[in-house]
Structures are given as structure tokens and as C-alpha cells.
Amino acid sequence: MFQNRFFRRAAALVLTLALAAAAALPGLAAYPMPIQTASETEAVYLFNADTGKTILAQNADQQQYVASLTKMMTALLLLESGKDLNGEVTVPTAMTQEFKDIQNANGMTAGLRIGETVRRIDLLYALLVSSANDAASVIAYDVGGSVLDFVRQMNARAAELGCTGTNFTCAHGLFDYGNVSTAEDMARIAAECYKNPTFVQVSGTAAYTMPATNLHQNERTINSTNPLTDTGSEFYRSYIKCVKGGFTTLAGRCAVAFAEQGGHTYGLVILHADNASLYTECDQLLDWAFESFSDRPLVDTQTELTTVDLTKCRAQPTAALYAAAPVSGYGHADDVVSYAFDLPESIPATVKNGQKVGTATVYLDGYEVGTVDLVTHAEYISDFRTDSKATLLLLCTLVVILGALTVLTLAAGGGSLNLRRRKRRH
Numbered sequence: 121m122f123q124n125r126f127f128r129r130a131a132a133l134v135l136t137l138a139l140a141a142a143a144a145l146p147g148l149a150a151y152p153m154p155i156q157t158a159s160e161t162e163a164v165y166l167f168n169a170d171t172g173k174t175i176l177a178q179n180a181d182q183q184q185y186v187a188s189l190t191k192m193m194t195a196l197l198l199l200e201s202g203k204d205l206n207g208e209v210t211v212p213t214a215m216t217q218e219f220k221d222i223q224n225a226n227g228m229t230a231g232l233r234i235g236e237t238v239r240r241i242d243l244l245y246a247l248l249v250s251s252a253n254d255a256a257s258v259i260a261y262d263v264g265g266s267v268l269d270f271v272r273q274m275n276a277r278a279a280e281l282g283c284t285g286t287n288f289t290c291a292h293g294l295f296d297y298g299n300v301s302t303a304e305d306m307a308r309i310a311a312e313c314y315k316n317p318t319f320v321q322v323s324g325t326a327a328y329t330m331p332a333t334n335l336h337q338n339e340r341t342i343n344s345t346n347p348l349t350d351t352g353s354e355f356y357r358s359y360i361k362c363v364k365g366g367f368t369t370l371a372g373r374c375a376v377a378f379a380e381q382g383g384h385t386y387g388l389v390i391l392h393a394d395n396a397s398l399y400t401e402c403d404q405l406l407d408w409a410f411e412s413f414s415d416r417p418l419v420d421t422q423t424e425l426t427t428v429d430l431t432k433c434r435a436q437p438t439a440a441l442y443a444a445a446p447v448s449g450y451g452h453a454d455d456v457v458s459y460a461f462d463l464p465e466s467i468p469a470t471v472k473n474g475q476k477v478g479t480a481t482v483y484l485d486g487y488e489v490g491t492v493d494l495v496t497h498a499e500y501i502s503d504f505r506t507d508s509k510a511t512l513l514l515l516c517t518l519v520v521i522l523g524a525l526t527v528l529t530l531a532a533g534g535g536s537l538n539l540r541r542r543k544r545r546h
Contacts, residue, residue: 151452153178154408157401158394162372165303166405169311169378169385171487175409180303183285184391187366187374188251189306190293193274194259195248195322196313198240200277201263205241205318209262218257218267227253227294230342236335245328248319248364250342256292267291281308296370303389310376310387314362320378323362326350347399348377355399357406361385365398373398379406384413384450418457418489419447419482425494426461428477432502433469439477439500444493447482455485463494469502 153176157164163184166176211234222229230252232238240262246255257267264270267290274288283305289298301309313319326349330340346365347353359381366374372392379386386409390398419425420443427438441463449457463478471477475496482489 155404158397162393163303163391165307165389167387169387173487183300185296185371186301187293187368187371189366189374191247191256192309192313192364194256194291197263198259199316208237208239210237211258222253225294229254233335236333238333242330244322248323249325249328249344251345253292253294260291283308296368303391306389314378320362381410413452415450418449419443428463429466431466431468433500434503436500439496441494442497444495447490447492449484449489451484458483469500471496471500473499
């Protein structure tokens, strides 16, 4: 009994330490890279957006230029500012030099003009759909009061999200100098963006009509720069819900995508990719994720999970415990199922069949899936109850024997008396 208790406690301790270690190392890749990326310096980070679990990581903690992926933070700060998205903003004169710098860098624009009045929602669509750099700068001025103060807000928000390798120097990412992050940091920012339904809707839009303004008499249609959301593209995937791409000479091709299928969501970040391979790799990695992970049974109700020590039961020193209900989970075929048990050190017999004794928390590859009750599949009789029955049976037997002896004695005594009486008569 002591050995069983010792080994159970030791196993629980090992499991606790293993789970703590897994939680402390969230950036480690859980699985080998299923494809050969075009460049060894390319950064890749694929994660389960529902649980935060790292699926794949390559150079994920190395700083890279992030180009227009910067605009995700710009969008996030606008959405978190509380400003009315249907409210209007007038492009200030202070944007004159900023617009010239964007033009000189051959950056994408929405054709905004000084003095033009536009709605914030239209700026957001221009920012995320066509990756307009001028829209990013106007948003920065509107939310931060100045581009410089807005950049400070960007870096402060990144730090709040746990980003340790990120430094923003502009609101759009067109200017590379010092504007860096890591694939893992960008995943943190992207995951926060994905929580906002407006961000998901806007960034998943393939084309948007900008309404006429005081300086643009006609409507304008802006188109997504990303083929992953283009139904006519060879790279299109129906499960991709939102995406943001980017490119500069130093940053190379960059992309963030979120894909949802069968109730499960993945986020993917690729930095410093080759121009020709980026979207192929996006498709390959997301296809692999949905093909390699699935819902599967983890625990049934007929397999013994553990035991608990019994007291007052010499015949059976332990009771086998089973899950009261089946447990399923979503994961890879190679994921290991483990348990953390919440049990008393021992329980006294009698224990009824189906009695709840404790609980088991089920983990799949170190991530908690759920908790299930642990019950018995047999009745374990107390020694006291057994001994009492035996004692009662013995007493009953003795009573019967004594009764029989009494009857025999009385019968024998009666016969002897009759014999003496007959002798006297003679």
C-alpha cells in the first residue's frame, strides 16, 4: 500500500513539473517543419489560435523587418481607441511631408489629399485591404495626436501583449529603419487583432468601395493586395478568414493569415520569405495543419485510469477507478494523453459500484482538455461488514447447536425419569 501511494505521488509530481515546463516554454515547436522553406533565414510561426499552442516555429524569435504587417498594430489601436468608426477625419496639413515621404518611397496609397474629409471606417478599409500607407499615417495622427506619439502607443501596446523583440518606428512599416519584430511577437499582436470582429471582417475583404468625399467626386474601388482572399487566385483557400501581407526590399515578403475550419482556428506568420514562395508556403502549412490535426477520443469509460488505496478491506487493498464519461480532444495523432488526479490518499470500505472517488484532469500534449469524475466499477466490501456477518452466522450456529443440545438433554432427562417410574411400579 505504501509503495502504491509513493509511486502515485511521484507520478503526479513528474506530471506537474512537465506541465509547468511546457507552459514556461511556449515558443518551442511541437512538431517538425513539414515543408522545406525557400530560405533558411525565413521566419515561420504557426499556432492554434483557440489554445495559443505553438504548432511550428522556425527562426520565430529572431528580429526581422515586418513591412506592412506593422499596420495590424495601427488598426488595433484605432479599434481600441473608442473613436466612432463612422465619424469623419480631415487630413491635416501636418501630413504634407509624411505624404511626400510615402510617395518618394513608392508606397501604396489610397490617394488621400490634404484637407480631405473621410470616415474612419474607410481609412481602416484602405489600411487593411489595399495596405494604404497614407491611411496609416492619418489614423496615427487622429488617434495619437501626432505620428510620433502614436508610435509610442504602438510600442507600449506591444509590450503589454508580451512582445519582447518588437520596435515600431512608423505606423505603416514602409520605412524599415528600426521597424522590427519577430514572428512570435507578430503572432501575439495578430491574435489580439483577431479577437475584434471588425478587424476580421475588414481584413478578410477582397474589394471595397470608398465613397465620394469633398475632394474625390466619385466612388473608388480598392482591392486586396493578397491573393489568399481572391477567389480567382490559385492560392485562394475558403477557410482563410483574414490576412495581411507586406513587402519591402529589406523585409522581403511577409504575411499573417488566420484560417478556420470545423470549429478550429490557426494563425500563421511568415517573415522574410521569397517573393515566389510565400503564398505557396501559406497554403501548404495551413493545409497540413487541418489534415494533421483532428478530434479524437482520449478517454473511455472502460479503461482503468488509476487506483486508490482502500482501508478496512483486507481482501482488496486498492480500488480501480474509471472515467465516468468519455473525453475527446483535438490534436495530432502523435500527441500524448496524460492525467492529473485529484484523489484522497485512501478511502474506507464499503465502496459502492459507481461511487465517485475523485477527478482526473485530462491533458493532450500538455494542454488541458477537460476534467472528468473518477468512479468505481465494482463494490468493495468492508472487513467490518464481512466480519459482522461471519460473527452473526457463528452466533446463530451456536444458538442452534445449544438449542439442539438442550432439546436432547431434556429428552434424555425425560426418558430416564419415565424409566425410574416404571421400575417403582414393578
